[in-house]
Amino acid sequence: MLLDELLAPLSQDPLPKIELTGIETNSLKVRPGDVFFALTGHVFDGHAYIEDAIERGAVAIVGTKPLTSLKVPYIQVKDSRKAVAIAAKRYYNNPSATKTVIGITGTNGKTTTSFYLKEMLEKAGKKCALFGTVQYIINGQELPSPNTTPDSLNFQRMLHESQDDVVIMEVSSHGIDQLRIEGIEFDFAVFTNLDQDHLDYHGTMEEYFQVKAKLFDQLKPAGVAVVWTEGYWGRRIAEKLEHESHHVLELSKDAVARFADSNIPFHNQINAVLAAAIAKKMIVEEQVVERVIKEFSGVPGRFEVIHVSGNRHVVIDYAHTADAFTQVLASVRKLAKGQVIHVFGFRGGRDETKRQAMIEASEKGSDIQILTFDDLNGLPVQDMRNQLTKLKFTGIRIDDRTKAIAYALEQACSGDWVVITGKGNELYRDLYSAPCQTDNETVDWYFKREKSNSI
Known part of the structure; x- marks a missing residue:
């Protein structure tokens, strides 16, 4: 891809037609021909590493500060995290558009719901990638999980490399707020619950809720929202989504009635029915779903x-x-x-x-x-x-x-x-x-x- 093609949405000025080799946000990983995005974080400021990136072969720099006299083209943007998400989506040819992508958000239950769903879909013959707190799984290979939700660049890169039919991912509130899922298109978005957590970051429960709700803005046109509606925040999100004309599948305590004589913990019953609802929407047979629920071996560190x-x-x-x-x-x-x-x-x-x-x-x-x-x-x-x-x-x-x-x-x-x-x-x-x-x-x-x- 050429530089002017990649960065066209980010710049009003004409850009040179330079052949690119990749995108990087870590100057130590820059190779000749890369574009370097200088991100500003809580600890490190990527602008301090621009010269290092240029010395390593970066052919263009994207940042937020007004800089001049660089040896390579410099594109100033308002938000470098959003900019790298847009660029990564273009560079890797929007891989989420060609896969079934399922995002699961909520304070509790994301991991267990994702493991239930993965097992149901794989028993039905579908190849699944998984991104979450416990691990990442891509093309059947298990990888360590540095964050519940990967950063936008690495996520687009891993989606591009994945040969899996379905991508299941836990979506944290930090991941949404820090634009790690920016540009990802979801077929299903799941809301498990909301409980007081991360207020050191979000400030109030209302702000925490509003961040979580942003996941559903990234549903594909035919996408489905699956919501556990027991509790105030579940009802709030369902009402909001229905008002916005989303296709909403609401689940409540009635859905777990079949577990009345079961030894499955109640919170895992909720996770199971959320996963089952998506599996059935994806035409997984009822007996497959029931067998997985009955034989589910659990998740490491989850009950x-x-x-x-x-x-x-x-x-x-x-x-x-x-x-x-x-x-x-x-x-x-x-x-x-x-x-x-x-x-x-x-x-x-x-x-x-x-x-x-x-x-x-x-x-x-x-x-x-x-x-x-x-x-x-x-x-x-x-x-x-x-x-x-x-x-x-x-x-x-x-x-x-x-x-x-x-x-x-x-x-x-x-x-x-x-x-x-x-x-x-x-x-x-x-x-x-x-x-x-x-x-x-x-x-x-x-x-x-x-x-x-x-x-």
């Missing part, structure tokens, strides 16, 4: 149940909001013959206003509460301790996460369930006393130590 000696049980879950706590603990309460012991923590530098509600949900849904650290995200330990002491909490506080989990497991007797929330299958970012990197590893480490001590 992951571990049965251990002594009739004790552990649940590891990603839940990190008050509503998610309520759902998970209620599901465990139905299974428990004994006590429910809950281990949870808060993340440094994140929304502090949701913490008291999370404590109250834990106290209501469990018998023993153990408050510990989650990712500190650079926050000094003493600062986190000071923040925690301001909360109304009558349970047990153990800062070291691995010690907190070990303590909970030590308290567990026959019939008891230990619920560990907040991290799911994520790696620890901070160092703790036990040589473990995940909650799952900590549980395994504890029971191996218990077994060896009993010999």
